[in-house]
Amino acid sequence: MKALTIGRLSELTGVKVVTIRYYESVGLLPPPPRTEGNRRFYGQADVDRLVFIRRSREFGLSSEAIKSLLTLELNQKQPCHSAIHIAQEHLKEIEHRIMELDALAGYFRVILDRCTGERVDTCPILVALRGNT
Amino acid sequence: MKALTIGRLSELTGVKVVTIRYYESVGLLPPPPRTEGNRRFYGQADVDRLVFIRRSREFGLSSEAIKSLLTLELNQKQPCHSAIHIAQEHLKEIEHRIMELDALAGYFRVILDRCTGERVDTCPILVALRGNT
DNA sequence: GTACTTTCTATAGTGACTATAGGAGCAAGG
DNA sequence: CCTTGCTCCTATAGTCACTATAGAAAGTAC
Numbered sequence: 001m002k003a004l005t006i007g008r009l010s011e012l013t014g015v016k017v018v019t020i021r022y023y024e025s026v027g028l029l030p031p032p033p034r035t036e037g038n039r040r041f042y043g044q045a046d047v048d049r050l051v052f053i054r055r056s057r058e059f060g061l062s063s064e065a066i067k068s069l070l071t072l073e074l075n076q077k078q079p080c081h082s083a084i085h086i087a088q089e090h091l092k093e094i095e096h097r098i099m100e101l102d103a104l105a106g107y108f109r110v111i112l113d114r115c116t117g118e119r120v121d122t123c124p125i126l127v128a129l130r131g132n133t
Numbered sequence: 134m135k136a137l138t139i140g141r142l143s144e145l146t147g148v149k150v151v152t153i154r155y156y157e158s159v160g161l162l163p164p165p166p167r168t169e170g171n172r173r174f175y176g177q178a179d180v181d182r183l184v185f186i187r188r189s190r191e192f193g194l195s196s197e198a199i200k201s202l203l204t205l206e207l208n209q210k211q212p213c214h215s216a217i218h219i220a221q222e223h224l225k226e227i228e229h230r231i232m233e234l235d236a237l238a239g240y241f242r243v244i245l246d247r248c249t250g251e252r253v254d255t256c257p258i259l260v261a262l263r264g265n266t
Numbered sequence: 267g268t269a270c271t272t273t274c275t276a277t278a279g280t281g282a283c284t285a286t287a288g289g290a291g292c293a294a295g296g
Numbered sequence: 297c298c299t300t301g302c303t304c305c306t307a308t309a310g311t312c313a314c315t316a317t318a319g320a321a322a323g324t325a326c
Contacts, residue, residue: 123213
């Protein structure tokens with residue numbers, strides 16, 4: 001397991017260099033050891049952890065949720081109820097957001113369908129936004 | 134049409150006082166006239182405009198999109214092609230986001246379903262996030 | 267040895283607000 | 297008239313999850 005520069009870690013994980021440093025500053029990544037010239041160097045564990053973080057972020061989890069999951073990860077033999085809880089709560093949020101967006105998209109489709117592109121004062125889009133529908 | 138304080142405008146529109154001042158600072162609302170004691174006062178036009186802004190924000194439109202729509206509103210007899218364009222683009226974004234979230238929710242449901250709550254090291258939620266699924 | 271790239275720190279900017287501090291105006295009760 | 301308490305004022309900083317920029321030092325490639 002050879003040492004990785006921050007740039008190499010970035011390539012391997014798809015997380016930008018600046019973002020890696022940012023993750024360190026907010027405590028998602030531990031401060032790595034440094035070379036003589038003060039450069040950070042990383043190992044396989046950092047790759048794993050960073051991929052975990054990246055995927056969690058892609059799933060829309062907040063930093064705090066990710067920190068909880070990362071803490072969980074340290075105790076492999078414990079039960080994972082916290083993970084279930086975090087995932088369930090997050091799923092609820094996602095489902096809620098989908099419902100909202102579905103309603104919104106439906107509404108947009110209706111008013112776009114109605115709009116003939118003629119005049120601003122009768123435009124159903126603008127009428128809708130004005131609130132005097 | 135009597136003059137409204139910022140607090141009354143806030144009540145009528147459901148937009149917080151601080152947010153009204155914020156909207157003024159970013160140019161979504163014109164700076165209103167002031168009383169002798171330097172308080173802002175508003176009229177019906179401000180209520181209408183603010184409701185328009187609030188509804189547009191609820192629809193997830195950005196400040197810039199709202200500014201374009203508000204400019205449009207000033208020319209009631211012009212055709213409303215810009216409004217159509219903004220609405221279409223936004224609908225596309227919403228639909229894209231819905232697809233992403235649907236996929237995400239499905240994935241969460243699968244891994245939650247699989248999770249027996251036993252141990253961290255075998256927890257399907259954490260396995261999924263680790264990326265070695 | 268020089269030119270280029272990567273990395274370093276520190277700071278500021280993004281969007282769309284929200285929160286806080288410290289004053290000043292104003293309406294109502296005593 | 298005066299105090300109490302609410303609303304309002306400005307200005308500044310904080311939120312989240314980054315992104316961008318500046319200026320300097322270190323490493324690499326020819």
